Amino acid sequence: MTNPTIPPNTPPAGQGQLPLAGLTVVDLTRVLSGPYCTMMLADLGARVIKIEHPDGGDDSRQVGPFVDGESAYFASINRNKESIALDLKQPDDRKVLDKMLETADVLIENFRAGVMEKLGYTWAALHARYPKLVFASISGFGQTGPYRNRPAYDMVVQAMGGLMSVTGEAGGNPARVGVSIGDIGAGLYATIGIQSALLKRAATGLGERVDISMLDCQVALLENPIARYSATGGVPKPLGTRHPSITPFDMFATRDGFIVIAVGNDALFTTLCTALGREEWARDPRFATVPARNEHHAALKEALEARLADATTAEWEAALEAAGVPHGPLNGVPELVENAHVAARGMLLDIGIGNGKALRVAGNPVKIGTADALSGVRNPPALDQDRARLLAEFRV
Amino acid sequence: MTNPTIPPNTPPAGQGQLPLAGLTVVDLTRVLSGPYCTMMLADLGARVIKIEHPDGGDDSRQVGPFVDGESAYFASINRNKESIALDLKQPDDRKVLDKMLETADVLIENFRAGVMEKLGYTWAALHARYPKLVFASISGFGQTGPYRNRPAYDMVVQAMGGLMSVTGEAGGNPARVGVSIGDIGAGLYATIGIQSALLKRAATGLGERVDISMLDCQVALLENPIARYSATGGVPKPLGTRHPSITPFDMFATRDGFIVIAVGNDALFTTLCTALGREEWARDPRFATVPARNEHHAALKEALEARLADATTAEWEAALEAAGVPHGPLNGVPELVENAHVAARGMLLDIGIGNGKALRVAGNPVKIGTADALSGVRNPPALDQDRARLLAEFRV
Secondary structure, eight states, X not given: OOOTTSOTTXXXXXXXXXXXXXXXXXXXXXXXXXXXXXXXXXXTTOEEEEEEOTTTSSGGGGOSOEETTEEHHHHTTOTTEEEEEXXXXXXXXXXXHHHHXXXXXXXXXXXXXXXXXXXXXXXXXXXXXXXXXXXXXXXXXXXXXXXXXXXXXXXXXXXXXSTGGGOSSTTSOOOOOSSOHHHHHHHHHHHHHHHHHHHHHHHHSOOOEEEEEHHHHHHHHTHHHXXXXXXXXXXXXXXXXXXXXXXXXXXXXXXXXEEEEEOOSHHHHHHHHHHTTOGGGGGSTTTSSHHHHHHTHHHHHHHHHHHHTTSOHHHHHHHHHHHTOOEEXXXXXXXXXXXXXXXXXXXXXXXXXXXXXXXXEEOOOOEETTGGGGOXXXXXXXXTTTHHXXXXXXXX | OOOTTSOTTOOOTTSXXXXXXXXXXXXXXXXXXXXXXXXXXXXXXXXXXXXXXXXXXXXXXXXXXXXXXXXXXXXXTOTTEEEEEOOTTSHHHHHHHHHHHHHOSEEEEOSOTTHHHHTTOOHHHHHHHOTTOXXXXXXXXXXXXXXXXXXXXXXXXXXXXXXXXXXXXXXXXXOOOSSOHHHHHHHHHHHHHHHHHHHHHHHHSOXXXXXXXXXXXXXXXXXXXXXXXXXXXXXXXXXXXXXXXXXXXXXXXXXXXXEEEEOOSHHHHHHHHHHTTOGGGGGXXXXXXXXXXXXXXXXXXXXXXXXXXXXXXXXXXXXXXXXXXOEEOOOOHHHHHTOHHHHHTTOEEEEXXXXXXXXXXXXXXXXXTTGGGGOOOXXXXXXXXXXXXXXXXXXX
């Protein structure tokens, strides 16, 4: 269990610093897209001061499941942050925020577009008063365009952005991606935008305005279906577990279960055929090239499953491992969190929640030099837990 | 149509520069994860020199669909890049790469872990010779850990990483996310890693080693199912279009079609009830709070669909729009690429492909200041198209 009294992002003596050490982020975001972004920044060494509404704080504190009344949803994405409750409609509380912005590097918010302006925090005003400040916004549809004032959540942009229309069983209903990729995608692009602005600031000395739209981010993720539709006019549809343009790239039945096989080029396909004892397939004109295999994907799947039925998943895994063919099992969350490789990569962290219980959460996948080992995790904050210290530091 | 002779990332006179202008990325990556990362960097202003194998170049040039024999798959993610064909096993070609690295800021590759070392490009050697160089690798499983030498493609990590196990119809088979989120996710985290290293370099003057594992990135995307499993022990499963912890957050039938409604907090739920003329639901103990609604999700869906059957999707869209309730239609790719808001956000670009045809592709969702308007798009390169100019520039 991590000790919650460890100051955030303090590197052990004698080692290097986390890459974003020295940067301060003032974080007005709630729920997921913004908090995911600021978790990334915090994991990479930035100081993140989370400003929450005094009336219950971040909405996601009310989202289950709960451990001793504390939200696991919230805990999963708010480690390494400080918390203070401020009401931005109250003049005294605004003064505290303004004081923080004098020295902050980044201000980030994910209110509906227009809310910050109503509070008086326009980009023009912020840039004039704090010229070095990067001001990033995440909203459903962005700060411009006809939908700019519409509200959105993950589900709305997954549906509007087309991702649901290409996900699900072949011939079946559309399915939501099983994680909130509408929010997390926006959080990742926002992180890229903030870092880009900071890199530009290193040259110019001036902050920048970063405008991230959740719907834009879905369009960006949909690059391949958009290009396919543009090239052919065919409407991309759900294909179950199959890739639309690469074959074999699918889940296949074995004698006792399933195996995923992913073969992206002709050389690997020859390797696969050899490993299966079916060298002749590599010379079959239906299967010799990527486009040919893609056209004859149903015939190839039938042939593959007829052969794969001769042995168990474990036996085929061993054979494909030896041959160097990309393959893998279908893991559920329990298998994933018990996987030795995942643990060896530091991708599971135990943080404190509730009455000293440990909650296992996903780690940081951005591994930079030796810095990863430095990221002593600070537990997710209780609402307003850092008030006294922050008010003393940012005295108005 | 964009003129392919425009030099990449040249801002119009009198305006600011793209945020990553002045950075040079030497790009050894193929297919998707790496090229997606370097497209982001190029869109944001970096110069990207794509080094391809002389024997056919990037594998994805062979992946369909095709326009006049040119891959739309490749074109969608390789704009704004220069191309030169080099064989890294040939001494003369290695000298060209080495010369580029003398002034480059970033080297990125996505070979199987170990390939760069076999070619002699270890981090130790690179860092000693080019101390400012950031060296980023994307691989299936990372540079460390028991699986480090295993190959992977998108499909493998989507299956191993648990994402497929939570995607699909409730009670049905797992489904692959309809885009290659295993690759694109890794490309996004790699972009964050590279930018983090560049920000650290601004302080230290020294390059860093960035190690991105596609499987790690799937674990990071799975943060919520991991936290839920850790908190409750319940195994997360596919839920069709429903959110696991927030209700109503789903697709619902109307009189003539479907509508997505996403309500993330109690205040919005009250607003929804009023818009539907069912104020009493907000006081119903089954529906009054996020956890209560989540427990009674089936009853609430039944009640909602009974009411939504009274009007059409268009009528309910107008009512929810007026009330400010997050909602949206289920769009396919054709509706998405014809959407006026998507166009207004600059999220669709026309690039040249084949015999001067236009291919419509997804734009850059990272909008920074006025810089987005500057990103005059350079068409995806033909294999080795910039050879003469690059050899003259990097004379050995």
